[in-house]
Structures are given as structure tokens and as C-alpha cells.
Amino acid sequence: MHYRSSLSAIFPFSPSFALLMMTISTNAQMPPDANLFQWKFSDNFLGTELPSCQSFGIIVEPVNATNVTHGIPPFYMIAWEIGGTPRTTLLGLNESSLDWTVDHPVGSSLMLNVVDSQGNGGGIPPERYTVQSGQSTECVVNNNQSDFTVTANITDSVNTCQPYGLRIHGGVPPYNLSLAQFSSPVVTNVTIPSPQDAFTYINRATPGFLLLAAVSDITGRYAFGTPTIMPTGSEDVSCVGLNSTPGNATLLDEEQEVQAASILKAKNKRMATIAGVLTPLLILIVGGAAFFVYHFDAKRQRMREELAPEPLPLPEPKIVEEARGSLSVGNGVDISPSSGPGSSLNPFITETESAAAAASNDLMNLPSSTLNSGRSSTSSRCGFVNFPSTSIRHPNKKVIEAGSVSSSADMPANSLSPRDPFIIGRSISAQPRGNPLPAMPIRSASFDSYIFQHEDGGRFVREPPPPYERRSRQISDVPQSP
Numbered sequence: 001m002h003y004r005s006s007l008s009a010i011f012p013f014s015p016s017f018a019l020l021m022m023t024i025s026t027n028a029q030m031p032p033d034a035n036l037f038q039w040k041f042s043d044n045f046l047g048t049e050l051p052s053c054q055s056f057g058i059i060v061e062p063v064n065a066t067n068v069t070h071g072i073p074p075f076y077m078i079a080w081e082i083g084g085t086p087r088t089t090l091l092g093l094n095e096s097s098l099d100w101t102v103d104h105p106v107g108s109s110l111m112l113n114v115v116d117s118q119g120n121g122g123g124i125p126p127e128r129y130t131v132q133s134g135q136s137t138e139c140v141v142n143n144n145q146s147d148f149t150v151t152a153n154i155t156d157s158v159n160t161c162q163p164y165g166l167r168i169h170g171g172v173p174p175y176n177l178s179l180a181q182f183s184s185p186v187v188t189n190v191t192i193p194s195p196q197d198a199f200t201y202i203n204r205a206t207p208g209f210l211l212l213a214a215v216s217d218i219t220g221r222y223a224f225g226t227p228t229i230m231p232t233g234s235e236d237v238s239c240v241g242l243n244s245t246p247g248n249a250t251l252l253d254e255e256q257e258v259q260a261a262s263i264l265k266a267k268n269k270r271m272a273t274i275a276g277v278l279t280p281l282l283i284l285i286v287g288g289a290a291f292f293v294y295h296f297d298a299k300r301q302r303m304r305e306e307l308a309p310e311p312l313p314l315p316e317p318k319i320v321e322e323a324r325g326s327l328s329v330g331n332g333v334d335i336s337p338s339s340g341p342g343s344s345l346n347p348f349i350t351e352t353e354s355a356a357a358a359a360s361n362d363l364m365n366l367p368s369s370t371l372n373s374g375r376s377s378t379s380s381r382c383g384f385v386n387f388p389s390t391s392i393r394h395p396n397k398k399v400i401e402a403g404s405v406s407s408s409a410d411m412p413a414n415s416l417s418p419r420d421p422f423i424i425g426r427s428i429s430a431q432p433r434g435n436p437l438p439a440m441p442i443r444s445a446s447f448d449s450y451i452f453q454h455e456d457g458g459r460f461v462r463e464p465p466p467p468y469e470r471r472s473r474q475i476s477d478v479p480q481s482p
Contacts, residue, residue, distance in 0.1 A: 037062060053140065073095065076116075081104055082110070084226060087143075109128045110130075113180070151227065165198065173196070177213065178215075207232050212227075213229075
């Protein structure tokens with residue numbers, strides 16, 4: 001791999017080469033010859049990892065085989081240590097047998113270039129070299145010193161035509177500034193006259209390749225720091241009207257502080273303006289959102305209350321008397337009441353039904369002789385013999401109430417007892433006409449009859465019909481209810 005340079009300039013060397021540096025500085029204004037030679041590592045070494053204290057052979061040869069050009073010995077290796085202190089090392093006089101030993105600290109990143117005695121360079125490789133620990137580290141020289149440094153105001157990237165500021169601290173002016181870039185044949189050198197100790201560089205470097213800045217003083221000593229920057233932006237580097245200039249670090253720092261304060265003030269003013277505009281707007285937005293949420297929640301609450309069913313008030317149960325008595329069916333099976341007419345309350349009997357039941361209860365309290373005579377007259381009849389073949393049923397509550405009331409009125413009050421059974425005859429109206437019960441209402445056999453049953457089954461049920469016996473017997477006349 002060969003590297004070449006079309007333009008190079010004066011490179012400061014170590015103090016042992018002060019005389020050579022002074023000679024080159026005298027001819028600094030003379031343009032160096034371009035494309036005189038190129039250099040490479042011998043033994044076809046193509047790696048980028050350099051073991052410490054290892055010696056590498058260097059070959060210098062013409063760029064064009066048809067136009068044989070040679071550099072002017074002696075030759076030197078300039079190793080710019082990124083973030084550290086650069087170093088210049090003598091390679092030798094014979095361009096075919098040059099030798100260089102890696103004496104930089106382990107972990108250093110290097111940008112390399114070979115130059116001749118006239119400052120002509122052989123070119124900078126496209127990649128950086130990294131020093132690794134080799135078989136020995138005894139040759140390593142660490143000359144990083146803090147009394148002579150160079151710093152930059154930008155450390156990441158710089159756009160095309162953007163100013164890039166450098167500050168120099170210590171050393172002996174005048175200073176020499178070298179701007180080198182990976183994979184570039186050009187090394188830009190600038191002299192910073194005394195007593196200037198700063199430099200503002202207008203970026204004209206090729207975008208995409210790391211740019212390095214190295215500073216040396218009049219004695220040939222390099223400053224520690226060697227900052228780097230990544231050029232970005234357009235490839236048009238004309239930058240009309242912009243020039244790189246040296247300056248005084250103190251004045252430039254003051255100017256930079258004023259500039260920064262002005263920028264900060266403008267930024268704060270802009271932020272205050274934005275805050276003044278956004279704060280009321282934000283308050284309106286938040287207030288509107290809160291009002292909307294409150295209004296929506298209140299509306300939803302009202303709708304929920306309107307749709308919620310209201311509890312229905314239960315009516316107060318009617319306190320009525322439930323008549324309990326004995327039931328007479330057929331030959332008369334007596335079921336004795338557990339208490340008097342007013343002993344049990346049934347809230348499910350209406351007032352009309354309660355009055356009818358009370359009247360019937362009064363009729364049931366007739367003397368037992370009267371009831372027995374009624375039973376004897378009916379004992380000769382069994383089942384359904386005296387009922388008409390076709391029942392004519394006219395349920396009429398008013399008839400029941402009228403009959404009950406008239407019967408109760410005809411019976412003496414002292415003949416009724418609360419303990420007498422409540423008798424509902426199966427067919428009271430079917431008794432012989434010669435022996436009617438004086439106080440009983442005349443009820444047709446076809447009239448709906450009721451009996452009490454268990455409370456779980458309801459209030460009243462109709463009387464089940466008697467068994468069908470001797471259907472061929474002559475059915476006697478049965479008075480019909482109106």
C-alpha cells in the first residue's frame with residue numbers, strides 16, 4: 001500500500017533536529033514539489049495494529065515509474081498521536097532501507113506520514129493505527145506534559161465553512177499549526193505569529209474524514225492535546241468572504257463569552273415569549289378539559305339518577321279477620337277452629353269477602369239440634385242424587401253478601417258462639433223444602449261453593465264435586481238461585 005502527498009509544508013521536529021527545522025522554516029514560503037514519492041511498510045504489512053517496541057521497515061519509492069522522482073534525504077516519520085503528543089522520528093538516509101520503531105504508549109491512536117528533508121510528504125493512510133502491547137514496552141516514551149497544550153472549542157463535528165477555534169497555552173511563540181486529515185494528500189500548515197496564541201480556522205476539509213490539529217513552538221516541541229474534529233456538510237469549500245485568522249486567546253475568549261451571553265439572552269427571551277404564549281393557551285386547554293370532564297360527569301350522573309328506578313312504596317296490609325271454622329261435607333266432618341272469629345288476621349281477604357265470611361260464620365253458630373235435624377233430613381240422600389243433572393252456576397258476590405246479611409239478621413245474637421264451627425254445606429239449597437233452615441240463605445246447588453284450605457294454597461278454592469252415584473235416580477226439584 002502506497003501513500004502519497006501532493007502538498008506538504010514545514011513540520012516541526014524534536015529538539016535534536018532544531019537545526020534542520022530552522023533550515024526548513026527558512027524555505028517555508030517555497031512551494032514543495034508534489035508527487036515526488038510514496039511510502040509503505042515493508043514485508044507487505046497491511047494491518048492497523050502496531051505492537052509496542054517493534055521495528056518496521058519503511059520503503060520510499062517514486063509515485064510514477066516512468067517519471068522517476070525521489071525525496072531528498074534524510075527521511076522522517078511524523079506520528080501524530082490523537083489526543084496526545086505528536087512525535088517526529090528519524091528514519092534514515094537510504095530510501096530503500098528505512099526503519100521505524102513504535103515507541104508510543106500502548107493504546108495510542110496514530111496518524112502517520114513520511115516526509116523528506118524539504119517537507120515533501122508521502123501521504124497519510126486512510127485509517128488510523130493503534131498501538132498494542134508487544135513483546136516489550138521498555139522503549140515507550142511518554143512525554144505528555146500539561147505546560148504546553150492546545151484545545152478546541154468544538155469536539156464532535158463542524159460544518160463546511162463553519163469556524164473552528166483553537167487555543168494555545170504555553171510554549172514559545174511563534175507557533176506552527178498543522179491540519180492533517182486521513183486519506184488526504186494535503187497537509188495544511190499555518191504560522192501563528194507572536195504574540196498571538198489562538199487561531200480560527202474556517203473549515204474547508206473534506207467531509208467524512210477525521211481532521212487533526214497539531215501545534216508546535218519555535219523550539220520544535222509539540223503541544224499536548226492534538227484535538228480532532230469530523231468535518232460535515234457540503235463539499236463546496238469555497239467559503240467566499242471567509243478567511244482563517246490568528247488571534248489573541250484572551251480577547252477571543254471575552255468575545256466568545258459576550259457572544260454566548262447574547263445567544264443565551266436571545267434564547268431566554270425566545271423561551272419567555274414562547275412561555276408567555278403557551279402558558280395561557282395551556283391554562284385554557286387544561287381548564288376547558290377540566291370543565292368538559294366535570295360537565296360530562298355531572299350530566300352522566302343526572303342521567304344515571306333519572307334512569308334509576310325509584311323504590312315503590314308497599315301498601316299497608318288490610319287488617320281483616322280470617323274466619324276459621326269446621327267444614328261439613330256429606331255426613332259432616334267437623335274441623336274445630338283453633339280460635340275465635342277474630343283470632344287470625346289474613347291481609348289477603350278483601351272487605352267484601354271478609355263480611356261474607358263473617359256472616360257465614362254467624363250462621364254456622366246455630367244450635368246443634370237444629371244442625372242435627374238438618375243432617376238427619378239429608379242423611380237419606382247420598383252423593384249427587386238431589387242435584388240437578390245440569391248445574392246452573394251464577395256466581396254473584398252481591399247475592400252471597402245479601403243472603404249472608406239477611407241470615408245474620410234473622411238469627412238471635414245469643415244463639416251464636418265464637419267457638420261454633422264454620423259450615424259450608426255441599427248443597428245447602430238442596431235440602432227438602434219442608435225443613436228449611438230458617439237463618440241460612442237459599443243457595444243453589446249450582447252456585448259456586450268455597451272451602452278454606454291451607455294458607456299456602458291461596459284464600460279459597462271451589463268445592464270438589466261429589467262422586468257420581470246412581471245417576472239414573474230421579475233428581476228432585478232444586479230451587480234455583482236468582
